[in-house]
Amino acid sequence: MAEEKKRTRRANGESAIYLGKDGRWHARVPMGYKDDGTPYRRHLTRPTRKELVEEVRRLEKQRDEGSARQPGKPWTVGKWLEHWVENIAKPVVSENTYAGYEVAVRVHLVPGIGRHRIDRLEPEHLESLYRRMQSAGSKAGTAHQAHRTARTALGEAVRRGHAAKNAAALAKPPRMEEDENEVEPYSVDEVQSLLLEVNKRRNSARWMLALALGLRQGETLGLRWSDVDLANEYLKLRRNRLRPKYEHGCGEAVPCGRKAGYCPARVQVRRETKNTKSRAGRRAVPLPGPLVVMLRSHREAQARERAAAGNLWTESEYVFTKPLGGPLSPNTDYHDWKRLLEDAGVRDGRLHDARHTAGTVLMLLGVPDRVIDQIMGWEPGGAARMRARYLHVTDPMLKEAARKISHAIWGAPENLAVDKDQDNEA
Numbered sequence: 001m002a003e004e005k006k007r008t009r010r011a012n013g014e015s016a017i018y019l020g021k022d023g024r025w026h027a028r029v030p031m032g033y034k035d036d037g038t039p040y041r042r043h044l045t046r047p048t049r050k051e052l053v054e055e056v057r058r059l060e061k062q063r064d065e066g067s068a069r070q071p072g073k074p075w076t077v078g079k080w081l082e083h084w085v086e087n088i089a090k091p092v093v094s095e096n097t098y099a100g101y102e103v104a105v106r107v108h109l110v111p112g113i114g115r116h117r118i119d120r121l122e123p124e125h126l127e128s129l130y131r132r133m134q135s136a137g138s139k140a141g142t143a144h145q146a147h148r149t150a151r152t153a154l155g156e157a158v159r160r161g162h163a164a165k166n167a168a169a170l171a172k173p174p175r176m177e178e179d180e181n182e183v184e185p186y187s188v189d190e191v192q193s194l195l196l197e198v199n200k201r202r203n204s205a206r207w208m209l210a211l212a213l214g215l216r217q218g219e220t221l222g223l224r225w226s227d228v229d230l231a232n233e234y235l236k237l238r239r240n241r242l243r244p245k246y247e248h249g250c251g252e253a254v255p256c257g258r259k260a261g262y263c264p265a266r267v268q269v270r271r272e273t274k275n276t277k278s279r280a281g282r283r284a285v286p287l288p289g290p291l292v293v294m295l296r297s298h299r300e301a302q303a304r305e306r307a308a309a310g311n312l313w314t315e316s317e318y319v320f321t322k323p324l325g326g327p328l329s330p331n332t333d334y335h336d337w338k339r340l341l342e343d344a345g346v347r348d349g350r351l352h353d354a355r356h357t358a359g360t361v362l363m364l365l366g367v368p369d370r371v372i373d374q375i376m377g378w379e380p381g382g383a384a385r386m387r388a389r390y391l392h393v394t395d396p397m398l399k400e401a402a403r404k405i406s407h408a409i410w411g412a413p414e415n416l417a418v419d420k421d422q423d424n425e426a
Contacts, residue, residue: 015056017049025052029059062164075162077121078114081105084153095242095270104149108133108142118154119163123171126150130174140174147173185357186211190346197344202301203328205294206320207340210351213285214358214376217351218242221328222273224317230295233287237377238276243330245270272327283377295319 015029027044046052112129130143151168198204218240228235249265250256314325337351
């Protein structure tokens with residue numbers, strides 16, 4: 001049967017296929033409506049009718065699944081990422097999450113793949129970017145952050161019909177090698193060395209909350225006295241201290257020439273704290289007796305500082321403050337931790353390593369998993385994974401396990417001695 005040579009009338013919503021005067025086959029595929037309400041049709045052309053029908057069916061399937069590109073000028077990857085991070089992600093994610101997205105978009109993704117059309121981006125483009133990032137000195141973790149950001153942003157583009165596929169979901173991020181400097185929790189002796197040095201400093205209880213109870217930095221710096229019940233020896237964790245973010249306040253007419261954080265007239269543009277978003281994060285934590293004593297002493301010392309500062313004191317409800325009041329900066333807190341390690345003669349480590357230490361000590365003491373999860377603030381669904389990450393098997397624990405195996409298989413130590421004598425006689 002000869003191929004159609006005339007345009008045939010179609011029902012509303014059906015694709016029109018016809019042979020053009022140029023000798024090629026053409027199709028008009030209904031795709032929905034434009035922003036102004038007028039119908040939108042996609043024009044396709046192929047040399048043969050068979051090829052065209054296959055392409056029409058593919059496009060109709062995308063249309064019906066909601067994955068076809070919408071009418072209008074296609075987005076570039078760069079324009080979409082900038083739009084997504086500011087207008088879609090920023091209003092609904094936390095400040096810290098937004099900050100991570102924004103850096104990945106601005107520093108890595110837009111310069112690396114921003115010129116591609118979003119509907120023509122391929123997984124290989126992203127994989128090439130990850131290799132270039134690592135060749136330039138970025139760690140695999142940085143490339144993974146860029147990959148996760150791209151996957152989230154492009155996933156939203158697919159849902160909105162700006163791209164047919166999520167190239168980042170198909171791309172392979174670089175392999176995360178095992179960290180050569182694997183976290184090694186501080187031993188009890190090291191914690192005691194830190195305790196001796198901590199007692200010489202202001203805000204001494206701040207560090208013991210981390211080492212003994214595993215409180216995160218944001219949780220500790222966000223603590224207010226209304227969260228602490230010293231009479232009943234527990235505290236409630238409800239909020240996190242956020243890292244400050246500043247903008248210039250000097251004005252464009254007379255710029256200070258410094259970074260925004262060092263501008264003499266800087267303006268704080270991020271709130272101080274945010275409420276803990278997870279139910280597990282909002283928790284009550286028991287206070288050991290010595291920590292109760294330390295917190296009582298700390299409250300008295302803070303009252304003396306307030307009285308000595310007079311009008312210079314910045315009033316706040318925070319448990320841990322600067323010498324003249326007001327919340328502690330996470331950056332200052334980090335450097336104080338580094339100085340504490342150095343002065344105590346304890347090996348260098350991340351502030352977050354104190355959290356690994358607390359979790360391991362709880363396990364070493366035989367505290368039930370459910371109670372460890374409560375103290376550490378782990379969600380029930382992911383608690384097992386977090387325990388595997390934070391609870392470390394130490395050398396003494398391995399030696400104790402070996403001793404128990406020995407006792408179970410070979411018996412008591414005196415039996416081993418008798419067996420050895422018998423072997424010598426033989």
